[in-house]
Amino acid sequence: MGFSEHLAALLRQDPKARAVQHDGGWFPWGEAAGVAGGVDKLLTAARLGAGATVGLVMRERPWSVAGFYALLATRRATLMFSGRQPDAALAQDIATLRPAALIADAEDWRREALVAEARAAGVLGIALTHDPAEPVRLVASLEQPGPGPHHALPDGCAVTMLTSGTTGPAKRIPVWYDELDARQAKGRPSSGVAINALPLYNMGGIFGLVDAVVRSRPVSIMERFDVRRWAELIREHKPKQTGSPPSVLRMVLDADIPPDYFASVESHVTASAPLDVQVAKEFERRYGVACFQGWGATEMKGSATGWGPEDRTAFKEAKLGSCGRALPGVELRIVDPDTAAPCPVGVDGRIEVWRADFPGDDHWMTTNDLGHVDEDGFLWVKGRLDDVIIRGGLKVDPKDVDDALREHPGVAEAVTVGIPDERLGEAPVTAIVAAGEAPDEQQLIEWLRERLPAYKVPIRIVAVDQIPRNPMMKVERRTLRTMLQDRLV
Numbered sequence: 001m002g003f004s005e006h007l008a009a010l011l012r013q014d015p016k017a018r019a020v021q022h023d024g025g026w027f028p029w030g031e032a033a034g035v036a037g038g039v040d041k042l043l044t045a046a047r048l049g050a051g052a053t054v055g056l057v058m059r060e061r062p063w064s065v066a067g068f069y070a071l072l073a074t075r076r077a078t079l080m081f082s083g084r085q086p087d088a089a090l091a092q093d094i095a096t097l098r099p100a101a102l103i104a105d106a107e108d109w110r111r112e113a114l115v116a117e118a119r120a121a122g123v124l125g126i127a128l129t130h131d132p133a134e135p136v137r138l139v140a141s142l143e144q145p146g147p148g149p150h151h152a153l154p155d156g157c158a159v160t161m162l163t164s165g166t167t168g169p170a171k172r173i174p175v176w177y178d179e180l181d182a183r184q185a186k187g188r189p190s191s192g193v194a195i196n197a198l199p200l201y202n203m204g205g206i207f208g209l210v211d212a213v214v215r216s217r218p219v220s221i222m223e224r225f226d227v228r229r230w231a232e233l234i235r236e237h238k239p240k241q242t243g244s245p246p247s248v249l250r251m252v253l254d255a256d257i258p259p260d261y262f263a264s265v266e267s268h269v270t271a272s273a274p275l276d277v278q279v280a281k282e283f284e285r286r287y288g289v290a291c292f293q294g295w296g297a298t299e300m301k302g303s304a305t306g307w308g309p310e311d312r313t314a315f316k317e318a319k320l321g322s323c324g325r326a327l328p329g330v331e332l333r334i335v336d337p338d339t340a341a342p343c344p345v346g347v348d349g350r351i352e353v354w355r356a357d358f359p360g361d362d363h364w365m366t367t368n369d370l371g372h373v374d375e376d377g378f379l380w381v382k383g384r385l386d387d388v389i390i391r392g393g394l395k396v397d398p399k400d401v402d403d404a405l406r407e408h409p410g411v412a413e414a415v416t417v418g419i420p421d422e423r424l425g426e427a428p429v430t431a432i433v434a435a436g437e438a439p440d441e442q443q444l445i446e447w448l449r450e451r452l453p454a455y456k457v458p459i460r461i462v463a464v465d466q467i468p469r470n471p472m473m474k475v476e477r478r479t480l481r482t483m484l485q486d487r488l489v
Helices: 003-011 029-045 062-073 087-097 112-121 177-186 203-214 227-237 247-254 277-287 309-315 398-406 441-449 477-488
Strands: 018-022 025-028 053-058 077-082 101-105 124-128 136-138 157-162 172-176 194-196 219-221 241-244 267-270 290-293 295-297 302-306 330-335 349-355 364-373 379-384 389-391 394-396 411-421 425-434 460-463
Touching (some): 003 029, 003 062, 003 203, 018 029, 018 062, 025 062, 029 062, 029 124, 029 136, 053 062, 053 087, 062 077, 062 101, 062 203, 077 087, 087 112, 157 203, 172 177, 194 203, 194 227, 227 247, 247 277, 277 290, 330 364, 394 398, 398 425, 398 441, 411 477, 425 477, 441 460, 460 477
Parallel strands (some): 018 219, 053 077, 053 101, 077 157, 101 124, 241 267
Antiparallel strands (some): 018 025, 124 136, 295 302, 364 379, 389 394
């Protein structure tokens, strides 16, 4: 049985069985089936059957999950959008990509800019109503797709995952039905509830839902991450292993969560940002939970390194802070960032990864991560070769912030850098050169909040006389970072 057939069978099971936990309550498979059936009926009537590309504005809500399940169960291709985007950004994405149909929460269809761009692009609009009596309905003035052209994903594509925009605008990485079928073939049903506290439009969230389906497990989701609620879910569902961005460890400690919340947990795996060794040690002392770091990327569709059971026993203390060793079927190499020559063991350079299913003739993938492999084969990631700021596991491209600020009439120049933050690892701070009288800092922050996701908005915006540059007129980011840190003390 393939992945889609297995998911379709889950949608036909006991309608009272638990599907998605959200906001303290359970969304049953019967309601999920109502959403899925309604979506399929409307798309089929519009002649958008198996293989058709359908947009989905994903929110961390059970109705959005059911909409996603509807597309996966019928082998349609999901063009994923984030419901967390500001109105203008989401509307622009719709205008650019032009899906033939778009599924979104009823709340999102109240965004005037979204409706206007959907109408202009000839999009069929489907609203998720939250009403079991009528779980889906067509959006007024968007009752049928227009003549197009509409965006079409390649044959066999199941979903496009959004990257976090490491080196520019977020990219969409395809996941294929063949890959989901392979996961299903290897999967086995398991008990318990999968806790998925990550955004559902990116790799961790999507594969969290996929693996819950593969294992026939209900899933618990969070609309907004709250560390105490997350800890309560762990106490309730008693998993043996948990996972999160490293910044969550600091949040748990700062919130003084009682140790009994983690009584079932044997290990915790972090990814997406460097693991602070001292925080990991403090977490283990308080909660008795060993912490291990993994490493991968959306483009890799998962982890490239990890800690096997033997490594956890033999190297836990000596290699704490490393990302483990290459997983089976994966090779690592470290090369000089300028010459691409291989680096000696223990010398930092650009990390490259090989796996047989990677694209390209040689199947090697180049990353912007800086690190080394030690004599025992453990990978140590030291940072980024680009200037991306990793804020609590979320990657902030400074260029996004700078470009948005430069649109303000009172800003002549803007440069954003990351400064150390005890809770989040790094936080963005921006230096501006004013075009005349310096604008009010809070006004600029509000300007950004209207244009960027919240995690990209800097914690401070500081007016300076000039941006430090080298003789080649490139920004001296280290100098600027030090200057801003001194100003903020």
